[in-house]
Amino acid sequence: MVLIYFAGIDLGSTMTKVVIVDEDDQTKASVVYHTGAEHRRLANRVMEESLAKANLSIDDISFVMATGYGRINVPFADRQITELSCHARGVASFFPHVRLAIDIGGQDAKGLKTRDGKLLDFVMSDKCAAGTGRFLEVISAALGLKIEDLGDISLRSTQKVSVSSTCTVFAQQEVVNHLSEGVPLEDVIAGLHDAIAGRSARMVNRLKVEPDVVFTGGVAKNVGVVKALEENLGCPVLVPEEPLLSGAIGAALLGKEHVLKALARGETIQTGKRRLEEATFFK
Amino acid sequence: MTTEAKPRALNRLQSMYALRAEVDKMYEGGVEASEEGRPVAWVMLEGWSNAILNAMGVNTVFPENYSSLCAAQGVATPFLERSEAEGYPTHLCGYARTCVGYSSRMVELDGKIPPEAPAGGMPKPILLVASGEVCDARFKWFQSLGRFFDAPVWTIESPYPGLRERLTEGAHERNVNFLINELKAFVAFLEKLLGKKMDWDALEHTGGGTNEINRWRWEINELRKARPGPMNTRDFWSAVTAALFRGAANPDVITKGFERMYDEVKERVNNGIAGINRPEKYRLSFEGLPPWHSLGFLEQLAERGWNFVIESAYRPPRPITIDLSKYSDPMERYVRRRYRRLEDSLEEDYGPEEAGLIIDEILCDGVSRRMGLRHIRDYQVDGVVLHVLLTCRSTSAGLNLLQHRLLDVLKVPSLVIEGDIIDVSAFNPAEALRNAETFEETMDHYRKVRKELGMPW
Amino acid sequence: MAEPSKGLLRAQEIYQDRSQRALELREQGKKIMGYLCIYPVLEMMTALDIVPYRIFGDMREPITRADAYMPSVNCPFLRSCLDLGLKEKYDFLDGIVTSHICDVGSSLSGIWNYTVRTPFSHHIDTPHTLHETSLKQERGLLEDYRKALEDFTGHKMTTENLKKAIRVHNEQRALVRELYELKKPDPPLISGVETIRVIKAIQSIPVDEGNELLRDVISEVKERGDGPQTKSARLLLWGSILDDTALPEMIEGLDANVVMDDTCVGSRPYFNDVEVTGDVIDGLARHYLMDIKCPRTFRTRDYNDVRKDYMKDLEVRFSYLSDYARDWKTNGVILESVRYCDTHGYDVPGLRDYLDNLGIPSIYLEHDYTEGALAPLRTRVQGFLEIIS
């Protein structure tokens, strides 16, 4: 058996991410899709698309590692591992000195204490949407803004307001109140970003913040939250070029390492049946 | 821009300010004591240890009060966050989490008082005195402070029997002896810790003084039955801390303070002056602990003519003379003065007839429908606000049942407001105010119901 | 009629339909006594031929009726118990015995009396400290309890019967410990899920029947070939009430076996015997106040010592857990608590300090006593397993 390609699929609550790497850890293809209603069950499509992009067929993939919220039900995965370990591994491939990684995704926020790509400890936020990407989605939709634009808008702020509610519904009320009182939009958005960053910063306190600190997940694409996080933590925060992908990359790399370890022990690798079926997690 | 200065809706008592200031002095006194090498203990609010500690010359400071002070000044949040970072679950008592955050900050500063601490701060304790009275999770809180301080923890035990079980033959004497022996063990521990002997005469003074304070507080409450109610609960909350936390340490001054308050309230009653500067539309009772961070909310309710004429917490016991001549042991005297037979205190409070009914209820069902409602009737309350606290199980657990009993027995409705003693974010004032508005209709309705039933208010 | 089932199958049947046996016994004229938590002295019920029946909640049943009587900021387990009471699921009980486990537990006893109105009720104000005076107090309280049960049944509780009852209950404790011995090998002979079923079953039937069930289970699991598989992690589970298999099911669905626990539907009530003392009540008081290691009791190294040593204090409070970890060869501890349980919540930082100090990895999980809320915890548990293996 020739080992060549490894795929990582991160079936997140909001986005589905696939990365294919080769034996030198080089990314051959990556695809990001919304895990939105119509795509929910179509993890296989995303996989197919990345295979096409890399000009490969599923049989060329030596190992598929699944991670993320929907990881347990990816039928074509050979193994599944939590996004906690995958992000830890993924960020280390961009920033080898990372000690603390903060991932804010669509549905939760996580703090990972890590060293050499290994997960040492972690904290996770509750199921509540406040302090996550979902919160920003709800508010941007309510204000008729595009989520991609929030970051730039907030950078114009000169005097951010404080948003004290910890509940999405109340916070939305607060935002509307501020705006109706004539507070400039950018100050309100900056306030929201600060609220999200503050929550995560407080949460990761338990892990004792040490540099390098890396910020990943979809919300790290928002420069406003990055800035607010730096302010709240009081230290610089590094963001990978594509923060959405660190989980999927980590999954692919952990898949590779899993295979190498098993081969070194003289085992043969059990791989899945590799039929690209729909994910069955979201019924 | 100029606006016509409308008088504030709450009519504050002048005598309250001096009492409130006494509490701030407690912290100054604690810091001073600590600097001079005198012993400082962190103590919980409970019925027994405070007078004993003060008789032994220990300076007492109260983290529970200190946390509410932090909340009132808006500086509790960073302490709460620190407690979370220390790995304490966030549902724990707000007082406790503020205190944990404070302690952790102190450790970070090598035992020094944090510069951001209000009122001069609480100095490092040599002893933590915990209690399970009213809220039994509290001793767990002080125990867990072991992570931060080398101070030993003593947990005071006191009996907390079920109602029926309290009436069991022999139970009262057993509980009295339990308390006596328990407190003697505490004294023995203190003597060992401090290397000095208990001053029993001083205990007669610190313990007796509290009763004098309670007597004035009782008289003040009697005056509050007047229409319009001369004193709003806001003043009660501002002043009661002086009685609770300084009564044993400084009985003479605090007694004087309440005596002055009595005079002022009496003056108001004589002149028909209310505790709010608006017509008294509704008379209310506040049940539970208040939102220390948002006491201004009462101002908004006063604006609507809501006068909180009474409250359930920390109501002083009816002053009575107890014949202690049979008892010579000072600890026994101390205990018997305060721990009464349930039958006796019911009879003093309700009169023999109603007390009899209550006791029958208890013997039959293990609970009483009527007990604890007397103030609602005496103060002719139109509605009750039940403050359900996010982080306080003990004061919240019975509130829903109380709501049913108030309606069943007295036809008095209640409004549930959710919030917290410390955590501002648990309280939504806009929503509470909206609910208050609708609640007025409910209060109106039950006024009619009571009238139809021939009830006196 | 079909052979009555035995062993694990029988345990599972009772687990799923707890009251079946109690209802039969009631038909036969036995008195069924509900009790809350593990502090109401069961020996005294058995001595008067009363069937002790532990009150549980049901995390699979939404709380609908209890909201009106207990705010949602209170322990959802206790709220669920009340909810079932209000839904008449405990109407077959002849009485209920509660104790001062925690304040909300005590409040529940009043609310229950007001709303559910089980015919007989008694509340034991179990002290919280191990002071000498507390032991004396507990002793007095047990005398009252004895008297209340005697009045209830109209029979005297003879010392002979009480001693006999202590012996059967001690036998039960020994059998449970024997069962836990079978969790020491790798793989364990019985899973964490099965253990909860068995313990919950024996807390639902008379003690002698429970002992028979335990004997059957022990011989069955020793012989069967299809027990649990070896997994990467062997876990110790510490925490508040777990009266449903959902959480261990989730954990054991991953790469882990729960091989030891310190919970009250687990080892907690059974790991010490009651000493049969000259004065029987003394031994019972000592056991129930001092031996049961639930965080509701304030434990310290030596309460009279004016010096304080945090680590030694932790040692006194928690060393039994490091013994468990060693003897059951666990490589990680899951601390679990139902939300709003202050009693367990305050112990979490200290216990984690203790375990950290010993190099034993741990994780704290909080849940709100609903089955659905357990799913999000899966990632945490799996992440923890990834760290420790």
Ligand SMILES: Nc1ncnc2c1ncn2[C@@H]1O[C@H](COP(=O)(O)OP(=O)(O)O)[C@@H](O)[C@H]1O
């Ligand atoms: N281009 C973008 N700019 C700003 N925010 C984005 C962008 N793309 C995604 N997001 C945010 O990222 C979130 C999804 O992050 P992701 O890490 O994929 O979550 P999950 O792993 O749970 O699916 C969305 O809720 C959204 O708020």
Ligand code: SF4
């Ligand atoms: S663990 Fe909780 S449920 Fe069990 S006995 Fe202790 S307080 Fe009761």
Ligand SMILES: [Mg+2]
């Ligand atoms: Mg994600």
